[in-house]
Amino acid sequence: MAKNITPRQKDYSQWYVDVVREAKLADHSPVKGCMVIRPNGYAIWEKMQQALDNMFKETGHVNAYFPLFIPQSFLEKEAEHVEGFALECALVTHSGLERVEGEAKLRPTGKLEEPLVVRPTSETIIWAMYKNWIQSYRDLPLLINQWANIVRWEMRTRLFLRTTEFLWQEGHTAHATAEEAEDETQKMLGVYRTFAEDYMAMPVIPGLKSEGQKFPGAVHTYCIEAMMQDKKALQAGTSHYLGQNFAKAFDVTFQNERNELEYVYATSWGVSTRLIGALVMTHGDDNGVIIPPKLATWPVYAVPIFKKPEEKAAVMNVLEPLLADLKKAGIGSRLDDRDQLTPGFKFAEGELQGYPLRLEIGPKDIAKQQVVLTKRPNREKMFVPLGNVVDEIPRVLESIQKDLFNKAKAFRDEHTAPVETYDELRQAMEEDSGFVLCHWAGNQEDEERVQSETKATLRVIPMDGHREEGKCILTGKPSSQRVIFGKAY
Protein backbone atom coordinates (compact mmCIF):
# COMPACT_ATOMS: atom_id res chain seq x y z
CA MET A 1 0.00 0.00 0.00
CA ALA A 2 1.14 3.51 -0.75
CA LYS A 3 2.83 5.63 1.86
CA ASN A 4 0.93 8.65 3.13
CA ILE A 5 -2.43 7.44 1.88
CA THR A 6 -5.10 6.53 4.38
CA PRO A 7 -6.83 3.31 3.21
CA ARG A 8 -10.32 3.83 1.83
CA GLN A 9 -11.79 1.46 4.33
CA LYS A 10 -10.40 3.36 7.29
CA ASP A 11 -11.56 6.84 6.30
CA TYR A 12 -12.88 7.46 2.81
CA SER A 13 -12.77 11.25 2.90
CA GLN A 14 -9.27 11.27 4.26
CA TRP A 15 -8.31 8.82 1.51
CA TYR A 16 -9.69 11.24 -1.08
CA VAL A 17 -7.77 14.20 0.34
CA ASP A 18 -4.59 12.11 0.56
CA VAL A 19 -4.85 10.83 -3.01
CA VAL A 20 -5.46 14.28 -4.48
CA ARG A 21 -2.47 15.64 -2.60
CA GLU A 22 -0.06 12.73 -3.14
CA ALA A 23 -0.92 12.33 -6.84
CA LYS A 24 -0.26 16.06 -7.18
CA LEU A 25 -3.62 16.75 -8.78
CA ALA A 26 -4.35 19.86 -6.75
CA ASP A 27 -3.24 21.88 -3.78
CA HIS A 28 -4.96 24.19 -1.34
CA SER A 29 -4.33 27.81 -2.21
CA PRO A 30 -3.72 30.70 0.18
CA VAL A 31 -7.30 31.74 -0.49
CA LYS A 32 -9.76 29.78 1.56
CA GLY A 33 -11.90 27.43 -0.50
CA CYS A 34 -9.89 27.88 -3.68
CA MET A 35 -7.56 25.32 -5.16
CA VAL A 36 -4.55 25.28 -7.39
CA ILE A 37 -4.96 22.67 -10.11
CA ARG A 38 -1.49 21.19 -10.52
CA PRO A 39 -0.12 19.88 -13.83
CA ASN A 40 -1.25 16.29 -13.17
CA GLY A 41 -4.80 17.46 -12.49
CA TYR A 42 -4.86 19.99 -15.29
CA ALA A 43 -3.70 17.36 -17.79
CA ILE A 44 -6.86 15.39 -17.01
CA TRP A 45 -8.96 18.52 -17.43
CA GLU A 46 -7.36 19.22 -20.81
CA LYS A 47 -8.20 15.73 -22.04
CA MET A 48 -11.75 16.15 -20.79
CA GLN A 49 -12.02 19.49 -22.55
CA GLN A 50 -10.76 18.06 -25.84
CA ALA A 51 -13.20 15.18 -25.83
CA LEU A 52 -16.19 17.27 -24.78
CA ASP A 53 -15.34 20.14 -27.09
CA ASN A 54 -15.24 17.76 -30.04
CA MET A 55 -18.63 16.39 -29.11
CA PHE A 56 -20.06 19.88 -28.77
CA LYS A 57 -18.75 20.82 -32.21
CA GLU A 58 -20.12 17.62 -33.71
CA THR A 59 -23.54 18.53 -32.36
CA GLY A 60 -23.40 21.95 -34.00
CA HIS A 61 -22.18 24.17 -31.20
CA VAL A 62 -19.58 26.92 -31.34
CA ASN A 63 -17.46 28.50 -28.63
CA ALA A 64 -17.53 32.11 -27.45
CA TYR A 65 -16.50 33.98 -24.36
CA PHE A 66 -18.55 36.26 -22.13
CA PRO A 67 -17.22 38.45 -19.31
CA LEU A 68 -16.45 37.42 -15.76
CA PHE A 69 -18.42 40.34 -14.32
CA ILE A 70 -22.16 40.69 -14.36
CA PRO A 71 -24.00 43.87 -13.34
CA GLN A 72 -25.87 43.13 -10.14
CA SER A 73 -29.13 44.29 -11.70
CA PHE A 74 -28.92 41.51 -14.33
CA LEU A 75 -28.96 38.84 -11.70
CA GLU A 76 -32.07 40.35 -10.18
CA LYS A 77 -34.16 39.95 -13.33
CA GLU A 78 -35.20 36.32 -13.04
CA ALA A 79 -36.91 35.72 -9.69
CA GLU A 80 -35.99 32.09 -9.03
CA HIS A 81 -32.49 32.64 -10.36
CA VAL A 82 -31.77 35.45 -7.85
CA GLU A 83 -33.22 33.32 -5.08
CA GLY A 84 -30.92 30.46 -5.95
CA PHE A 85 -27.65 32.32 -6.31
CA ALA A 86 -27.86 35.54 -4.27
CA LEU A 87 -26.33 34.04 -1.13
CA GLU A 88 -23.23 32.75 -2.84
CA CYS A 89 -22.17 35.67 -5.01
CA ALA A 90 -18.83 37.41 -4.81
CA LEU A 91 -19.22 41.15 -5.36
CA VAL A 92 -16.83 43.68 -6.83
CA THR A 93 -17.54 47.05 -5.26
CA HIS A 94 -14.36 49.08 -5.88
CA SER A 95 -11.99 49.73 -8.73
CA GLY A 96 -8.77 50.35 -6.85
CA LEU A 97 -6.66 50.52 -3.74
CA GLU A 98 -4.92 53.57 -2.33
CA ARG A 99 -2.25 54.21 0.21
CA VAL A 100 -3.27 56.47 3.09
CA GLU A 101 -0.75 58.45 5.16
CA GLY A 102 0.07 56.65 8.38
CA GLU A 103 -1.75 53.45 7.50
CA ALA A 104 0.08 50.25 6.66
CA LYS A 105 -2.81 48.72 4.77
CA LEU A 106 -4.18 49.85 1.44
CA ARG A 107 -7.72 51.18 1.42
CA PRO A 108 -10.39 50.54 -1.24
CA THR A 109 -11.11 53.47 -3.47
CA GLY A 110 -13.16 54.21 -6.57
CA LYS A 111 -16.48 52.83 -5.36
CA LEU A 112 -18.51 51.49 -8.28
CA GLU A 113 -21.93 52.96 -9.04
CA GLU A 114 -23.36 49.49 -9.42
CA PRO A 115 -21.66 46.48 -7.84
CA LEU A 116 -20.50 43.77 -10.24
CA VAL A 117 -21.17 40.14 -9.49
CA VAL A 118 -18.49 37.59 -10.31
CA ARG A 119 -20.47 35.12 -12.42
CA PRO A 120 -21.89 32.15 -10.53
CA THR A 121 -23.22 31.08 -13.96
CA SER A 122 -23.67 33.15 -17.10
CA GLU A 123 -27.34 32.93 -18.11
CA THR A 124 -28.03 36.56 -17.32
CA ILE A 125 -25.18 38.21 -19.17
CA ILE A 126 -25.58 35.85 -22.09
CA TRP A 127 -29.29 36.53 -22.43
CA ALA A 128 -28.66 40.26 -22.20
CA MET A 129 -26.52 39.79 -25.32
CA TYR A 130 -28.86 37.33 -27.03
CA LYS A 131 -31.49 40.07 -26.91
CA ASN A 132 -29.37 41.98 -29.43
CA TRP A 133 -28.48 38.98 -31.54
CA ILE A 134 -31.91 37.44 -32.03
CA GLN A 135 -34.65 39.10 -34.06
CA SER A 136 -35.97 36.47 -36.41
CA TYR A 137 -36.51 32.74 -36.53
CA ARG A 138 -33.70 32.88 -39.10
CA ASP A 139 -31.31 33.73 -36.23
CA LEU A 140 -32.26 30.50 -34.48
CA PRO A 141 -31.15 28.16 -33.18
CA LEU A 142 -28.24 29.88 -31.50
CA LEU A 143 -25.91 27.21 -30.13
CA ILE A 144 -23.08 28.64 -28.04
CA ASN A 145 -20.77 27.13 -25.48
CA GLN A 146 -18.14 28.77 -23.33
CA TRP A 147 -15.24 27.41 -21.30
CA ALA A 148 -14.90 29.55 -18.22
CA ASN A 149 -14.25 29.90 -14.54
CA ILE A 150 -17.05 30.74 -12.14
CA VAL A 151 -17.34 31.61 -8.47
CA ARG A 152 -19.86 30.29 -5.98
CA TRP A 153 -19.19 31.26 -2.38
CA GLU A 154 -20.00 27.93 -0.77
CA MET A 155 -19.77 27.55 2.96
CA ARG A 156 -17.84 24.34 2.86
CA THR A 157 -15.48 23.23 0.12
CA ARG A 158 -13.66 20.08 -0.95
CA LEU A 159 -10.94 19.86 -3.59
CA PHE A 160 -12.52 19.45 -7.06
CA LEU A 161 -15.93 18.47 -5.68
CA ARG A 162 -16.86 21.89 -4.44
CA THR A 163 -14.49 24.83 -4.58
CA THR A 164 -15.20 28.53 -4.41
CA GLU A 165 -13.84 29.06 -7.90
CA PHE A 166 -14.06 26.27 -10.44
CA LEU A 167 -13.62 25.67 -14.15
CA TRP A 168 -16.46 24.45 -16.30
CA GLN A 169 -18.16 24.72 -19.64
CA GLU A 170 -21.61 26.17 -19.98
CA GLY A 171 -23.72 25.78 -23.09
CA HIS A 172 -26.46 28.33 -23.71
CA THR A 173 -28.81 27.76 -26.57
CA ALA A 174 -31.81 29.61 -27.98
CA HIS A 175 -34.58 27.97 -29.99
CA ALA A 176 -37.77 28.86 -31.85
CA THR A 177 -39.91 26.13 -30.27
CA ALA A 178 -40.30 24.40 -26.96
CA GLU A 179 -39.92 21.00 -28.62
CA GLU A 180 -36.63 21.93 -30.22
CA ALA A 181 -35.27 23.28 -26.92
CA GLU A 182 -36.41 20.17 -25.11
CA ASP A 183 -34.68 18.01 -27.73
CA GLU A 184 -31.50 20.01 -27.27
CA THR A 185 -31.66 19.58 -23.49
CA GLN A 186 -31.91 15.83 -23.84
CA LYS A 187 -29.35 15.65 -26.61
CA MET A 188 -26.74 17.33 -24.42
CA LEU A 189 -27.60 15.11 -21.52
CA GLY A 190 -26.85 12.25 -23.90
CA VAL A 191 -23.49 13.81 -24.76
CA TYR A 192 -22.65 13.96 -21.07
CA ARG A 193 -23.68 10.39 -20.57
CA THR A 194 -21.54 9.23 -23.47
CA PHE A 195 -18.61 11.21 -22.16
CA ALA A 196 -18.97 9.89 -18.61
CA GLU A 197 -19.32 6.29 -19.69
CA ASP A 198 -17.02 6.09 -22.74
CA TYR A 199 -14.21 8.39 -21.61
CA MET A 200 -14.37 8.46 -17.83
CA ALA A 201 -15.45 4.80 -17.65
CA MET A 202 -17.96 6.01 -15.08
CA PRO A 203 -21.48 4.59 -15.30
CA VAL A 204 -24.18 7.19 -14.75
CA ILE A 205 -27.93 7.28 -14.39
CA PRO A 206 -29.48 9.89 -16.66
CA GLY A 207 -32.77 11.35 -15.58
CA LEU A 208 -34.77 14.21 -14.23
CA LYS A 209 -34.25 16.21 -11.06
CA SER A 210 -37.17 16.74 -8.75
CA GLU A 211 -38.82 20.15 -8.38
CA GLY A 212 -36.77 20.89 -5.26
CA GLN A 213 -33.43 19.95 -6.82
CA LYS A 214 -33.75 21.68 -10.18
CA PHE A 215 -31.65 24.63 -11.34
CA PRO A 216 -32.93 28.03 -10.16
CA GLY A 217 -34.67 29.47 -13.21
CA ALA A 218 -35.20 26.20 -15.07
CA VAL A 219 -38.50 24.63 -16.03
CA HIS A 220 -36.89 21.29 -15.45
CA THR A 221 -33.39 19.93 -14.97
CA TYR A 222 -31.89 16.70 -16.28
CA CYS A 223 -28.77 15.25 -14.73
CA ILE A 224 -26.42 12.33 -14.79
CA GLU A 225 -25.91 10.82 -11.38
CA ALA A 226 -22.95 8.63 -10.45
CA MET A 227 -22.09 6.48 -7.45
CA MET A 228 -18.75 6.95 -5.76
CA GLN A 229 -16.90 4.16 -3.94
CA ASP A 230 -18.31 5.22 -0.58
CA LYS A 231 -21.73 4.62 -2.15
CA LYS A 232 -22.61 8.28 -2.10
CA ALA A 233 -24.16 9.98 -5.09
CA LEU A 234 -22.42 12.63 -7.12
CA GLN A 235 -24.20 14.84 -9.63
CA ALA A 236 -21.83 14.72 -12.57
CA GLY A 237 -23.53 16.97 -15.09
CA THR A 238 -26.74 18.89 -15.66
CA SER A 239 -28.81 19.98 -18.63
CA HIS A 240 -31.62 22.46 -18.10
CA TYR A 241 -34.71 23.23 -20.10
CA LEU A 242 -35.25 26.90 -19.32
CA GLY A 243 -38.47 27.41 -21.28
CA GLN A 244 -39.09 31.12 -21.85
CA ASN A 245 -38.04 32.17 -18.35
CA PHE A 246 -34.86 33.97 -19.34
CA ALA A 247 -36.30 35.24 -22.62
CA LYS A 248 -39.05 36.93 -20.64
CA ALA A 249 -36.67 38.26 -17.99
CA PHE A 250 -34.40 39.77 -20.67
CA ASP A 251 -37.10 40.47 -23.21
CA VAL A 252 -35.70 38.32 -25.97
CA THR A 253 -38.29 37.92 -28.70
CA PHE A 254 -38.17 36.82 -32.32
CA GLN A 255 -40.48 37.02 -35.28
CA ASN A 256 -41.66 33.53 -36.25
CA GLU A 257 -42.51 32.26 -39.73
CA ARG A 258 -46.11 33.43 -39.28
CA ASN A 259 -44.85 36.97 -38.59
CA GLU A 260 -45.76 36.80 -34.91
CA LEU A 261 -43.58 38.03 -32.05
CA GLU A 262 -42.68 35.25 -29.64
CA TYR A 263 -40.33 34.70 -26.72
CA VAL A 264 -37.33 32.48 -27.39
CA TYR A 265 -36.97 29.02 -25.79
CA ALA A 266 -33.73 28.28 -23.98
CA THR A 267 -31.46 25.59 -22.60
CA SER A 268 -28.27 25.59 -20.59
CA TRP A 269 -25.98 22.73 -19.66
CA GLY A 270 -22.67 22.27 -17.91
CA VAL A 271 -20.01 20.03 -16.47
CA SER A 272 -17.11 21.15 -14.32
CA THR A 273 -13.75 20.24 -12.82
CA ARG A 274 -15.86 18.32 -10.32
CA LEU A 275 -15.54 15.51 -12.87
CA ILE A 276 -11.90 15.14 -11.88
CA GLY A 277 -13.04 14.45 -8.33
CA ALA A 278 -15.58 11.99 -9.70
CA LEU A 279 -12.84 10.23 -11.64
CA VAL A 280 -10.67 9.88 -8.54
CA MET A 281 -13.55 8.59 -6.43
CA THR A 282 -14.81 6.18 -9.08
CA HIS A 283 -11.56 4.41 -9.93
CA GLY A 284 -8.94 5.31 -7.32
CA ASP A 285 -7.62 2.73 -4.88
CA ASP A 286 -5.31 2.59 -1.89
CA ASN A 287 -2.31 2.94 -4.21
CA GLY A 288 -3.51 6.18 -5.74
CA VAL A 289 -5.52 7.48 -8.65
CA ILE A 290 -6.31 5.51 -11.81
CA ILE A 291 -6.73 7.47 -15.01
CA PRO A 292 -8.77 5.71 -17.69
CA PRO A 293 -6.65 5.32 -20.84
CA LYS A 294 -8.87 7.62 -22.89
CA LEU A 295 -8.25 10.50 -20.49
CA ALA A 296 -4.56 9.87 -19.93
CA THR A 297 -2.18 12.29 -21.61
CA TRP A 298 0.45 9.57 -21.22
CA PRO A 299 -1.27 6.20 -21.14
CA VAL A 300 2.09 4.45 -20.95
CA TYR A 301 4.61 4.99 -18.17
CA ALA A 302 7.96 3.62 -19.31
CA VAL A 303 10.53 2.58 -16.72
CA PRO A 304 13.95 1.56 -17.98
CA ILE A 305 15.83 -0.68 -15.55
CA PHE A 306 19.59 -0.70 -15.33
CA LYS A 307 22.55 -0.77 -12.98
CA LYS A 308 25.57 0.21 -15.00
CA PRO A 309 25.81 2.95 -17.61
CA GLU A 310 26.35 0.40 -20.38
CA GLU A 311 23.16 -1.38 -19.33
CA LYS A 312 21.28 1.91 -19.45
CA ALA A 313 22.61 2.54 -22.95
CA ALA A 314 21.53 -0.91 -24.11
CA VAL A 315 18.06 -0.51 -22.61
CA MET A 316 17.55 3.00 -23.97
CA ASN A 317 18.71 1.80 -27.34
CA VAL A 318 15.67 -0.46 -27.52
CA LEU A 319 13.23 1.65 -25.52
CA GLU A 320 13.55 4.96 -27.32
CA PRO A 321 12.68 3.66 -30.81
CA LEU A 322 9.86 1.66 -29.26
CA LEU A 323 8.33 4.77 -27.70
CA ALA A 324 8.78 6.63 -30.96
CA ASP A 325 6.83 3.87 -32.74
CA LEU A 326 4.13 4.08 -30.10
CA LYS A 327 3.91 7.80 -30.65
CA LYS A 328 3.46 7.20 -34.37
CA ALA A 329 0.63 4.85 -33.47
CA GLY A 330 -0.95 7.69 -31.52
CA ILE A 331 -0.07 6.52 -28.02
CA GLY A 332 1.66 8.93 -25.70
CA SER A 333 4.15 7.76 -23.13
CA ARG A 334 6.21 9.20 -20.34
CA LEU A 335 9.77 7.96 -20.13
CA ASP A 336 11.04 7.98 -16.56
CA ASP A 337 14.79 7.79 -16.96
CA ARG A 338 15.69 9.56 -13.71
CA ASP A 339 18.69 7.55 -12.64
CA GLN A 340 18.87 8.49 -8.97
CA LEU A 341 15.63 6.67 -8.21
CA THR A 342 15.06 2.96 -7.85
CA PRO A 343 12.57 1.13 -10.06
CA GLY A 344 10.48 0.32 -7.00
CA PHE A 345 10.10 3.98 -6.21
CA LYS A 346 9.06 4.72 -9.77
CA PHE A 347 6.53 1.87 -9.78
CA ALA A 348 4.93 3.25 -6.65
CA GLU A 349 4.92 6.81 -7.94
CA GLY A 350 3.57 5.78 -11.33
CA GLU A 351 0.71 3.95 -9.64
CA LEU A 352 0.04 6.87 -7.35
CA GLN A 353 -0.30 9.19 -10.32
CA GLY A 354 -2.49 6.76 -12.18
CA TYR A 355 -0.74 5.91 -15.46
CA PRO A 356 -2.98 3.14 -16.80
CA LEU A 357 -0.16 0.98 -18.16
CA ARG A 358 3.45 0.57 -17.09
CA LEU A 359 6.11 -0.62 -19.47
CA GLU A 360 9.26 -2.03 -17.88
CA ILE A 361 12.36 -3.03 -19.74
CA GLY A 362 15.69 -4.14 -18.28
CA PRO A 363 18.72 -6.26 -19.16
CA LYS A 364 16.78 -9.50 -18.57
CA ASP A 365 14.12 -8.40 -21.03
CA ILE A 366 16.64 -7.34 -23.61
CA ALA A 367 18.09 -10.83 -23.41
CA LYS A 368 14.62 -12.30 -24.01
CA GLN A 369 13.66 -9.62 -26.54
CA GLN A 370 10.56 -8.68 -24.56
CA VAL A 371 9.03 -5.97 -22.35
CA VAL A 372 6.95 -6.26 -19.22
CA LEU A 373 3.54 -4.55 -19.28
CA THR A 374 1.68 -4.04 -16.01
CA LYS A 375 -1.93 -2.93 -15.86
CA ARG A 376 -2.45 -0.27 -13.22
CA PRO A 377 -5.84 -1.38 -11.88
CA ASN A 378 -4.94 -4.96 -10.93
CA ARG A 379 -1.16 -5.09 -11.46
CA GLU A 380 -1.59 -7.88 -13.98
CA LYS A 381 1.74 -8.49 -15.68
CA MET A 382 2.23 -9.43 -19.31
CA PHE A 383 5.47 -10.37 -21.04
CA VAL A 384 5.25 -9.17 -24.61
CA PRO A 385 7.80 -9.86 -27.38
CA LEU A 386 9.39 -6.64 -28.64
CA GLY A 387 7.92 -7.05 -32.10
CA ASN A 388 4.35 -7.19 -30.79
CA VAL A 389 4.43 -4.29 -28.35
CA VAL A 390 3.10 -1.57 -30.63
CA ASP A 391 0.19 -3.77 -31.74
CA GLU A 392 -0.52 -5.11 -28.30
CA ILE A 393 -0.62 -1.89 -26.27
CA PRO A 394 -3.74 -0.40 -27.87
CA ARG A 395 -5.58 -3.64 -27.17
CA VAL A 396 -4.42 -3.69 -23.56
CA LEU A 397 -5.43 -0.06 -23.08
CA GLU A 398 -8.83 -0.80 -24.48
CA SER A 399 -9.29 -3.69 -22.11
CA ILE A 400 -8.27 -1.51 -19.16
CA GLN A 401 -10.80 1.11 -20.20
CA LYS A 402 -13.51 -1.55 -20.45
CA ASP A 403 -12.57 -3.23 -17.17
CA LEU A 404 -12.71 0.05 -15.30
CA PHE A 405 -16.21 0.71 -16.54
CA ASN A 406 -17.43 -2.80 -15.81
CA LYS A 407 -15.98 -2.78 -12.34
CA ALA A 408 -17.56 0.57 -11.50
CA LYS A 409 -20.89 -0.54 -12.93
CA ALA A 410 -20.83 -3.81 -11.01
CA PHE A 411 -20.12 -1.87 -7.83
CA ARG A 412 -23.01 0.50 -8.44
CA ASP A 413 -25.45 -2.26 -9.33
CA GLU A 414 -24.40 -4.25 -6.29
CA HIS A 415 -25.28 -1.28 -4.10
CA THR A 416 -28.56 -0.37 -5.74
CA ALA A 417 -31.60 -2.12 -4.40
CA PRO A 418 -35.38 -1.69 -4.55
CA VAL A 419 -37.19 -0.82 -1.35
CA GLU A 420 -40.93 -0.98 -0.79
CA THR A 421 -41.44 0.96 2.43
CA TYR A 422 -40.18 4.11 4.09
CA ASP A 423 -38.75 2.04 6.94
CA GLU A 424 -36.66 0.07 4.47
CA LEU A 425 -35.33 3.29 2.98
CA ARG A 426 -34.51 4.60 6.42
CA GLN A 427 -32.70 1.39 7.28
CA ALA A 428 -30.78 1.38 3.99
CA MET A 429 -29.54 4.90 4.70
CA GLU A 430 -28.50 4.00 8.23
CA GLU A 431 -26.46 1.14 6.85
CA ASP A 432 -25.00 3.31 4.05
CA SER A 433 -26.06 0.70 1.58
CA GLY A 434 -26.05 2.98 -1.47
CA PHE A 435 -28.85 3.80 -3.91
CA VAL A 436 -32.40 2.70 -3.34
CA LEU A 437 -35.07 2.41 -6.02
CA CYS A 438 -38.49 3.25 -4.70
CA HIS A 439 -41.88 4.51 -5.73
CA TRP A 440 -42.34 8.17 -5.10
CA ALA A 441 -45.16 10.66 -5.53
CA GLY A 442 -44.31 13.16 -2.82
CA ASN A 443 -43.93 16.91 -3.13
CA GLN A 444 -41.01 19.16 -2.20
CA GLU A 445 -42.01 19.18 1.46
CA ASP A 446 -42.08 15.40 1.54
CA GLU A 447 -38.59 15.33 0.08
CA GLU A 448 -37.37 17.68 2.76
CA ARG A 449 -38.86 15.44 5.38
CA VAL A 450 -37.05 12.41 3.97
CA GLN A 451 -33.83 14.37 3.87
CA SER A 452 -34.06 15.55 7.46
CA GLU A 453 -35.00 12.11 8.71
CA THR A 454 -32.64 9.95 6.64
CA LYS A 455 -30.08 12.33 5.06
CA ALA A 456 -31.11 10.87 1.69
CA THR A 457 -32.23 13.04 -1.20
CA LEU A 458 -34.10 12.22 -4.36
CA ARG A 459 -31.10 11.98 -6.65
CA VAL A 460 -32.74 11.32 -9.97
CA ILE A 461 -35.91 10.18 -11.67
CA PRO A 462 -34.34 7.77 -14.18
CA MET A 463 -35.21 8.22 -17.84
CA ASP A 464 -34.88 4.64 -18.91
CA GLY A 465 -36.30 1.59 -17.26
CA HIS A 466 -37.99 1.19 -13.91
CA ARG A 467 -41.46 1.95 -15.30
CA GLU A 468 -44.10 0.17 -13.26
CA GLU A 469 -47.17 0.94 -11.19
CA GLY A 470 -46.79 1.24 -7.44
CA LYS A 471 -47.40 3.34 -4.36
CA CYS A 472 -45.26 6.15 -2.99
CA ILE A 473 -43.31 4.86 0.00
CA LEU A 474 -44.06 7.99 2.00
CA THR A 475 -47.49 9.26 0.94
CA GLY A 476 -49.04 6.07 -0.43
CA LYS A 477 -50.15 7.95 -3.54
CA PRO A 478 -50.01 6.07 -6.85
CA SER A 479 -46.70 6.24 -8.71
CA SER A 480 -45.79 5.09 -12.20
CA GLN A 481 -42.07 4.57 -11.78
CA ARG A 482 -39.28 4.13 -9.31
CA VAL A 483 -36.85 6.91 -8.46
CA ILE A 484 -33.39 6.87 -6.91
CA PHE A 485 -32.75 8.06 -3.38
CA GLY A 486 -29.29 8.24 -1.85
CA LYS A 487 -26.91 10.30 0.20
CA ALA A 488 -25.17 12.89 -1.90
CA TYR A 489 -21.99 14.91 -2.01
Added chain:
RNA sequence: CGGGGCGUGGCGCAGUCCGGUAGCGCAUCUGCUUUGGGAGCAGAGGGUCGCUGGUUCAAAUCCAGUCGCCCCGACCA
Protein backbone atom coordinates in the same frame (compact mmCIF):
# COMPACT_ATOMS: atom_id res chain seq x y z
C1' C B 1 -23.39 31.12 11.52
C1' G B 2 -23.42 27.02 15.68
C1' G B 3 -20.16 22.94 17.89
C1' G B 4 -15.04 20.91 18.23
C1' G B 5 -9.72 21.14 17.24
C1' C B 6 -5.09 23.33 15.80
C1' G B 7 -1.16 27.32 14.75
C1' U B 8 6.65 25.21 16.63
C1' G B 9 12.46 24.37 10.10
C1' G B 10 9.45 22.88 3.35
C1' C B 11 5.72 18.87 5.33
C1' G B 12 3.98 15.95 9.67
C1' C B 13 4.53 16.23 14.82
C1' A B 14 6.73 16.22 20.24
C1' G B 15 7.75 19.83 23.90
C1' U B 16 3.09 23.72 26.92
C1' C B 17 0.03 20.80 32.54
C1' C B 18 5.11 21.81 36.11
C1' G B 19 8.94 28.69 32.70
C1' G B 20 15.56 27.65 32.50
C1' U B 21 20.19 28.02 25.73
C1' A B 22 14.15 24.45 20.56
C1' G B 23 13.82 18.53 19.38
C1' C B 24 12.16 14.12 16.30
C1' G B 25 10.52 11.82 11.55
C1' C B 26 10.09 12.80 6.39
C1' A B 27 11.98 15.99 2.66
C1' U B 28 16.53 18.87 0.97
C1' C B 29 22.09 19.24 0.01
C1' U B 30 27.23 16.62 -0.29
C1' G B 31 29.99 11.99 -0.66
C1' C B 32 30.43 6.76 -1.25
C1' U B 33 27.91 2.24 -2.00
C1' U B 34 23.16 1.01 -4.47
C1' U B 35 18.97 0.31 -8.49
C1' G B 36 13.43 -5.89 -11.44
C1' G B 37 8.22 -3.10 -5.74
C1' G B 38 8.93 3.24 -2.06
C1' A B 39 17.81 1.76 -0.95
C1' G B 40 21.99 2.08 2.99
C1' C B 41 25.73 4.62 5.62
C1' A B 42 28.27 9.16 6.89
C1' G B 43 28.03 14.31 7.09
C1' A B 44 25.57 19.23 6.32
C1' G B 45 22.05 23.27 5.84
C1' G B 46 17.44 25.13 7.49
C1' G B 47 13.01 27.65 12.92
C1' U B 48 11.58 36.00 14.95
C1' C B 49 7.61 28.75 18.25
C1' G B 50 0.63 32.78 14.13
C1' C B 51 0.51 38.08 15.80
C1' U B 52 0.25 42.06 19.81
C1' G B 53 0.77 43.25 24.66
C1' G B 54 1.51 41.76 29.88
C1' U B 55 3.87 38.90 34.24
C1' U B 56 9.07 37.31 35.23
C1' C B 57 16.09 37.55 36.26
C1' A B 58 14.22 34.27 32.33
C1' A B 59 8.27 32.78 28.10
C1' A B 60 7.11 27.94 22.71
C1' U B 61 5.50 27.14 27.92
C1' C B 62 1.78 31.53 32.42
C1' C B 63 -2.11 35.78 31.57
C1' A B 64 -5.05 39.05 28.22
C1' G B 65 -6.29 40.27 23.46
C1' U B 66 -6.16 39.35 18.25
C1' C B 67 -5.62 36.89 13.43
C1' G B 68 -5.74 32.52 10.60
C1' C B 69 -6.62 27.45 9.33
C1' C B 70 -8.86 22.51 9.68
C1' C B 71 -12.92 19.11 11.05
C1' C B 72 -18.45 18.27 12.07
C1' G B 73 -23.42 20.56 10.87
C1' A B 74 -26.80 23.90 8.03
C1' C B 75 -26.13 25.59 2.12
C1' C B 76 -24.48 23.70 -2.64
C1' A B 77 -22.16 21.61 -9.32
